Amino acid sequence: MVLIRHDELDNDAVAYRVFGVTRDKKAWRASDIIGDGLRRKDWDRTEIAWRAASRGYYAEQAGLVAAATLAANTEDAPFRFSLALATADEARHADAFYQYARAIGGDVEPDAQEAMEPLDEMLLSLPHMGRALVHTILEGLASDEFILFGEIFAGDPLARLYEAVRTDEIQHIAIGLNYLSRVSATPAGAELWREHGQEWHDIGFDVTALNSIATSCARLTGRDPEKVRSWFVRRHRARLRAAGLSSLDLGGGERK
Numbered sequence: 001m002v003l004i005r006h007d008e009l010d011n012d013a014v015a016y017r018v019f020g021v022t023r024d025k026k027a028w029r030a031s032d033i034i035g036d037g038l039r040r041k042d043w044d045r046t047e048i049a050w051r052a053a054s055r056g057y058y059a060e061q062a063g064l065v066a067a068a069t070l071a072a073n074t075e076d077a078p079f080r081f082s083l084a085l086a087t088a089d090e091a092r093h094a095d096a097f098y099q100y101a102r103a104i105g106g107d108v109e110p111d112a113q114e115a116m117e118p119l120d121e122m123l124l125s126l127p128h129m130g131r132a133l134v135h136t137i138l139e140g141l142a143s144d145e146f147i148l149f150g151e152i153f154a155g156d157p158l159a160r161l162y163e164a165v166r167t168d169e170i171q172h173i174a175i176g177l178n179y180l181s182r183v184s185a186t187p188a189g190a191e192l193w194r195e196h197g198q199e200w201h202d203i204g205f206d207v208t209a210l211n212s213i214a215t216s217c218a219r220l221t222g223r224d225p226e227k228v229r230s231w232f233v234r235r236h237r238a239r240l241r242a243a244g245l246s247s248l249d250l251g252g253g254e255r256k
Helices: 013-024 030-036 047-073 075-106 112-125 126-152 158-184 187-207 210-221 226-243
Strands: none
Touching: 013 047, 013 075, 030 158, 030 187, 047 075, 047 112, 047 226, 075 158, 112 126, 112 187, 112 226, 126 158, 126 187, 126 210, 126 226, 158 226, 210 226
């Protein structure tokens, strides 16, 4: 790992501002959000909430490892510094979901780790630029999913946890998109993007099993599954296009 010169931290004004937003934000505490506001054990969505929080613990931990690995393997100063803060965020997120799962169910769902391990393995198998893209894609789709989770678990502390986590994830998306827009504009990055960008995008989009997520969210919110899926895809496309990454075929990934 190479240490980066001090004058490279703020030589891109936008990237440095993105770092500053994450650096200067006010931290939140899961215990303050959970408090004593848990639903009764006979709440009809207790088990769904427990499973969601259990898997959230491992999903956020996978995000932690990905962010830390990206930070250690980049020579882009604002990206490294921003990811260091994002790594701490992911640790707070994982702990928040752990606290909730333990409070509502006594422990984390036993099968949650096995369900999330393919995600962790996929992220670590990718090269640096591909990992940055896929990590950002996953953060984006998760932030959209959390909007629906806020509705599904309305009135329960889990909804407020998702709202707090989503605020952080939006900042992480900005970190990733800013980096990708800058690195893909360099000669070396542009070549990698032309050769592998579509492949990395499709890997990241397909690993989400979006069709299954859309079906589950639609069932719990009373919406049409295809409309929910289309909503996810539209928001995903808008994020990449806003970052100038519209050269990819954003067709929408798997339909399993």
